[in-house]
Amino acid sequence: MQTKYFIVEKEHLDQQIMQQAAALLKQGKLVAFPTETVYGLGANGLDEQAVAKIYQAKGRPSDNPLILHIANQRELIPLVKKIPANAQVLMDKYWPGPLTLVLKRTNMVPDIVSGGLDTVAVRLPASSIARELITLAGMPIAAPSANTSGRPSPTSAQAVLADLDGRIDAIIDGGVCDIGVESTVVDCTTPVPTLLRPGGITLEMLMDTLGEIEIDPALDGGTQCIPRSPGMKYTHYAPVAPMILFEGTYPFIADSILREITTALAAGQTVGAIVSEETAQRLPTTVVSAVYGQRQHTVDIAANLYTAIRSFDNKPVDIIYAEGIPEEGLGLAVMNRLRKASGYRIIKE
Ligand code: TXA
Numbered sequence: 001m002q003t004k005y006f007i008v009e010k011e012h013l014d015q016q017i018m019q020q021a022a023a024l025l026k027q028g029k030l031v032a033f034p035t036e037t038v039y040g041l042g043a044n045g046l047d048e049q050a051v052a053k054i055y056q057a058k059g060r061p062s063d064n065p066l067i068l069h070i071a072n073q074r075e076l077i078p079l080v081k082k083i084p085a086n087a088q089v090l091m092d093k094y095w096p097g098p099l100t101l102v103l104k105r106t107n108m109v110p111d112i113v114s115g116g117l118d119t120v121a122v123r124l125p126a127s128s129i130a131r132e133l134i135t136l137a138g139m140p141i142a143a144p145s146a147n148t149s150g151r152p153s154p155t156s157a158q159a160v161l162a163d164l165d166g167r168i169d170a171i172i173d174g175g176v177c178d179i180g181v182e183s184t185v186v187d188c189t190t191p192v193p194t195l196l197r198p199g200g201i202t203l204e205m206l207m208d209t210l211g212e213i214e215i216d217p218a219l220d221g222g223t224q225c226i227p228r229s230p231g232m233k234y235t236h237y238a239p240v241a242p243m244i245l246f247e248g249t250y251p252f253i254a255d256s257i258l259r260e261i262t263t264a265l266a267a268g269q270t271v272g273a274i275v276s277e278e279t280a281q282r283l284p285t286t287v288v289s290a291v292y293g294q295r296q297h298t299v300d301i302a303a304n305l306y307t308a309i310r311s312f313d314n315k316p317v318d319i320i321y322a323e324g325i326p327e328e329g330l331g332l333a334v335m336n337r338l339r340k341a342s343g344y345r346i347i348k349e
Pocket residue numbers: 035037038039040041064065066067098100102114117119120121123143144145146181182183184185196197228229230231232
């Protein structure tokens with residue numbers, strides 16, 4: 001299959017191109033598109049056959065449900081049984097934006113979207129391209145991140161094509177995504193809303209708004225627990241080479257990364273490192289490094305994270321060492337993704 005390539009500027013949406021992309025969705029085809037978090041792989045969310053193509057293109061396990069993307073709050077009404085007060089508060093505050101809500105679904109939502117659960121995840125993205133596409137298509141768009149299952153999410157059209165070129169009908173290149181990590185997923189079917197996946201809306205923001213929130217016990221490494229968000233049980237965001245994550249405070253964390261790197265180099269290994277600017281300055285020149293930004297600039301680190309992980313795809317390193325950051329603000333989402341990417345191989349200093 002030849003993947004059609006559209007370019008759209010987010011400040012100036014080319015209506016003719018947007019119409020062409022929307023027409024493909026109406027025909028049951030797969031269109032990758034940018035959102036403010038990461039690129040999504042979209043299909044008509046009410047068409048089972050179209051949604052089945054998403055699972056096929058990504059190689060995604062069929063019990064891992066998808067997010068439905070809408071362009072307007074009122075489009076939520078036919079999809080869910082009720083909107084709890086908590087959910088309404090969150091929607092009013094953070095939509096459009098990087099927040100996904102899990103609610104009890106109606107029969108309008110196909111089983112294949114919800115992976116057989118009685119709930120559905122819904123999000124109203126802030127991206128102008130995403131919202132225009134949904135509006136023109138005239139239907140909720142089912143869209144997981146537009147990567148091969150298990151790989152880091154794509155934050156540019158190039159990263160989407162690296163995984164899915166020839167496997168999808170079209171892509172809209174709208175430039176690099178602003179936030180760089182996926183939306184926050186909150187289950188609003190529990191008496192107190194439950195954080196299932198940290199993301200673009202931070203835990204601090206949710207706490208401020210709700211006063212209380214539960215954190216899913218399966219969130220980080222709680223592998224003994226049964227994950228309520230099926231996506232959490234799979235290996236995710238992983239680079240090609242094995243990765244080891246370091247957790248701890250600066251500068252001790254840099255010291256221990258350097259010690260480990262020195263040992264690996266002495267053993268003749270080719271070493272990669274995902275590190276802050278501060279640590280990068282201390283690395284031997286033979287280390288293949290991807291720098292994600294300054295330690296205190298969590299917003300930059302989130303934006304650069306997946307590009308840093310993907311930068312090793314075409315570089316023959318034996319092992320990658322990654323520097324952890326404090327779990328504040330977007331740092332919680334960054335650490336959640338780094339832990340998964342490392343397969344929970346973690347060294348705590
Ligand atoms: O930022 C994002 O959310 C991006 C962009 C494209 O919108 N999408 C995204 O989709 O990250 P995906 O499929 O890669 O991740 C969706 C997550 C998975 O962890 C999945 O298990 C969870 O949401 N999820 C979906 N439906 C659910 C449900 N009914 N109950 C619990 N978790 C659900």
